[in-house]
Amino acid sequence: MLEGDVDAIGLATSLILVGVALAVSLSQQLRLEKQLIWATVRAFVQLVVMGFVLAWLLEPGRGVAYSWVWVACMVVFAGWTVHKRAPEVPGLFGMAVVALAASTLVTMGVIFGFGVFPMEARAIVPLGGMMIGNSLSGTVLAARRVADELTEKRPEVEARLALGHSSQQAGRPYVRSAMRTALTPQIESTKAVGLVFLPGAMTGLILAGVDPVDAVLVQAAIMYLILGAVATTSLVVGLGSVRQLFTPDHRLRRLTRSSD
Amino acid sequence: MTQLFEFSDVHVAVEDASILSGVTTTIPVDKLTVIAGESGSGKTSLLRLCNRLDVPTSGTIGFRGRDLLELDPQQLRRRVGMVFQRPVLFGGTVRDNFLVADPTASDETMCEVLTDVQLDPAFLDRIGDELSGGEAQRVCLARTLLCEPEVLLMDEATASLHQAATRTLEETVSRLRTDAGVGVVWVTHDLGQIERLAEHLIVLTEGRVRYTGGAGTPEARAALASLATEAED
Incomplete structure (x- = not known):
């Protein structure tokens, strides 16, 4: 039986590597110390709060509606x-x-609609977190890269507009590159599954005593859903960002102030 | 006579900073017009209004007697071509660049535009990154010519070129104007270039029109002389 207990000493030990990172930052003058400490403290506080929320959500007799509300909050955040x-x-x-x-x-509909997991708080919240968390990384990258590409390549984009291209045509080469950057991490981690790392859901199921083949099938379903969710949200937000960065009359909005 | 461009009380402001204030002037069809002014005077901003890469905050702009904002922006930009201050080439060969402007252009047409800008047709297969500044700028001009523009907007197009390349580009554009009837609006702060090219002159100072009219008049010389004095200061 897996013991999930970790005492203060165990937690402190896990911080050793953070200490190493801090030392590297200091010695190399990377100026990342503040961010490292902030991220460590914030993650701890968030996880503790999350622990209490989960405990509350998992109390016997608590309706699953509360879990869905929590997922909605995750989406908004x-x-x-x-x-x-x-x-x-x-x-x-x-x-x-x-x-x-x-x-x-859509992804949660597939998971619960096809009975991959029963629709309970202990499945809704972590699975929702996995879908939203992974999509968040891709979506942030997509929006950030699209904005950066169109800012950095402004002269090229405007040269294309000046040749009579629509904003969609003029932005396409730069959006393509931004979308590749946004989707590559998820595609790479999907490719490395099983070879480099064993993903969380599968590990958890095996540790809980589920047949490894069943665990693999469940993991495959989740992985495909994550890949699909990341790809669609990144594409929607990436392409949507392009639309927002151009005016309806095919001008690139002023993202940074230009001279004369 | 209908003017090529007609600006009426045009204002442009960006984030509360005024770029152009109450510009009222005209650009005639039959004269090479130079827009002159110091850096920050608003001359590029005025030029960018002509192909609607920017729009005025208030005021109206006419193009051949029609309100420019009523025209389809994509069609307008093919009619009013623009060559930018720094040559902007897309990746790949010169041919690849030409195909961005006109995906259906034949090799024959592409060779013609290269000849128009005094470049050898062998340039078609040259890689854009390997060209000199002068060659790259002429390829940009040739790429614009593939759209068969009625007007060329030259935005300090020789600013990054050495003297010989500058003269070649000036001659090429002047010839396009006289031989093919292409209207030309040239933005520059180079007094020598103004002297060589301008038939009609607009001088801007701090976003306002200081002078508009013929290029050789005493008033034009006075406006240009004040620019030279400000540059020295």
Whole structure:
């Protein structure tokens, strides 16, 4: 039986590598110390809060509606994070929330509709977190890269517009490159599954005593759903960002102030 | 006579900073027009209004007697071509660049536009990155010519070129104007270039029109002389 207990000494030991990272940052003058400490503290606080919320949600007799409310909160928070990372894209918050909500709805619909997992709080919250969390990384990258590409390549984009291209045509080569950057991490990690790392759901099921072949099938379903969710949300937000960064009359909006 | 461009009380502001203030002027059809002014005077901003890469905050702009904002922007930009300050070539060969402007262009047409800008047809297979600044800028001009524009907007197009390349580009554009009847609006702050090219002159200072009219008049010389003095200061 797996013992899930970790005492203060165990937790402190796990911080050793963070200490190493801090030492590297200091010795190399990377100035990442503040961010490292902030991320470590914030993650701890968030996980503790999450632990209490999960405990509350998992109490016997608690309705699954509360879990869905929690997933909705995750979607809104993820949308806000995307907006904060690429604030120059107008309307990004709403766009990200709709894309994340839609992909979460579809993936969770498949998981619970086909009975991959029973629709219980202990499945809804972590699976929702996996879908939203993975999609969040891709979506942030997509929005950020699209904004950066169009800012850096402004002269090329405007040269294309000046040749009579529509904003869609003029932005296409740069959006393509941005989307590749956004999707590559998920594609690479999907390719490395089984060879480099054993993903969480499968590991958890095997540790819980489920037949490894069944665990693999469940993991495959989840992995494909994550890949699909990341790809669709990134594409929707990436292409949506392009639309927002051009005006309807095919002009590239001023993202940074240009001279004369 | 209908003007090529007609600006009426045009204002452009970006984030509360005024770029152009109450510009009222005309660009005639039959004269090579130079827009002159110091850096930050708003001359590029005025030029970018002509092919609608920017739009005015207020005021109206006419193109051949029609309100420019009523025209389809994509069609307008093919009619009013633009060559930018720095040559902007897309990846690949010169041919690849030409196909961006006109995906259906034949090799024959592409060779013609290369000849128009005094480049050898062998340039078609040259890689854009390997060209000199002058060659790259002429390829940009040739690429614009594939759209068969009625007007060429030259945005300090020789600013990054050495003297010989500057003269070649000036001659090429002047010839396009006289032989093919292409209208030309040339933005520059180079006094020598203004002297060589301008038939009609617009001088801008801090977003306002300081002078508009013929190029050789005493008033034009006075406006240009004040620019030279400001540059020295």
